[in-house]
Amino acid sequence: MHLSQLDMSYPITILTLFPEMFPGTLAHxxxxxxxxxxxxxxxxxxxxxFAEGNYKRVDDTPYGGGAGMVMKADVVAxxxxxxxKNQPNAPVIFMTPSGTPFKQAKAVxxxxxxxxxxxxxxxxxxxxxRVLETEVDMExxxxxxxxxxxxxxxxxxxxxxxxxxxxxxxxDNTLSEESFDEDENGQKLLEYPHYTRPETxxxxxxxxxxxxxxxDNIKKWRKQKSLEKTKKVRPDILE
Ligand code: 6GU
Numbered sequence: 615m616h617l618s619q620l621d622m623s624y625p626i627t628i629l630t631l632f633p634e635m636f637p638g639t640l641a642h643x644x645x646x647x648x649x650x651x652x653x654x655x656x657x658x659x660x661x662x663x664f665a666e667g668n669y670k671r672v673d674d675t676p677y678g679g680g681a682g683m684v685m686k687a688d689v690v691a692x693x694x695x696x697x698x699k700n701q702p703n704a705p706v707i708f709m710t711p712s713g714t715p716f717k718q719a720k721a722v723x724x725x726x727x728x729x730x731x732x733x734x735x736x737x738x739x740x741x742x743x744r745v746l747e748t749e750v751d752m753e754x755x756x757x758x759x760x761x762x763x764x765x766x767x768x769x770x771x772x773x774x775x776x777x778x779x780x781x782x783x784x785x786d787n788t789l790s791e792e793s794f795d796e797d798e799n800g801q802k803l804l805e806y807p808h809y810t811r812p813e814t815x816x817x818x819x820x821x822x823x824x825x826x827x828x829x830d831n832i833k834k835w836r837k838q839k840s841l842e843k844t845k846k847v848r849p850d851i852l853e
Contacts, residue, residue, distance in 0.1 A: 682739030709764030735764030
């Protein structure tokens with residue numbers, strides 16, 4: 615591990631109308647330990663802080679009619695510009711079900727950018743398109759379903775990014791044999807099955823090959839199991 619990668623803290627800013635939803639899951643487990651090691655840091659900005667007047671209005675009715683409310687361009691733009699003061703070179707990413715599907719490759723790519731990320735969480739029906747045009751670099755979706763807001767999705771994206779940063783996972787090797795990692799032929803495969811003691815549990819045995827100590831056979835068996843699993847549940851990622 616290079617010192618140059620250890621001596622910096624990956625900066626993340628979240629823009630949200632629900633700042634109390636953070637750090638949420640990010641205050642636990644591996645993300646917590648990584649934050650304590652200052653490998654990453656989180657700033658949460660309340661979008662409402664940039665609203666004007668006594669009512670602090672953040673949304674309004676949509677032009678053209680229709681259901682729901684739309685977040686106001688001026689308020690969202692001010693919040694984004696405040697985040698950019700601290701992270702001028704970070705991509706601004708809007709969390710939305712109509713964004714580009716989020717993949718492992720994007721998590722790895724973002725983890726390598728020392729400028730970090732600024733994640734904009736939407737609510738209501740959407741955000742005024744003009745602020746997306748002028749202030750947002752990328753739109754990300756975490757899957758083909760609709761969430762009530764971008765906050766849970768933002769936590770998913772942060773976790774997926776941060777675990778790729780050097781020093782976050784105890785063993786550097788644990789990163790290289792996971793689901794969606796490429797094998798030596800560049801093929802993405804799902805993970806092989808795992809077992810621990812006892813050797814027999816409720817009549818079910820740990821596969822003999824894993825107890826054999828024959829590392830070459832273990833490697834072949836795991837590859838075969840990964841392939842079978844991928845064919846069964848994710849034929850779409852098999853090339
Ligand atoms: Cl990023 N946001 C929302 N609100 N819903 C989603 C999503 C994001 N990804 C999938 N569904």
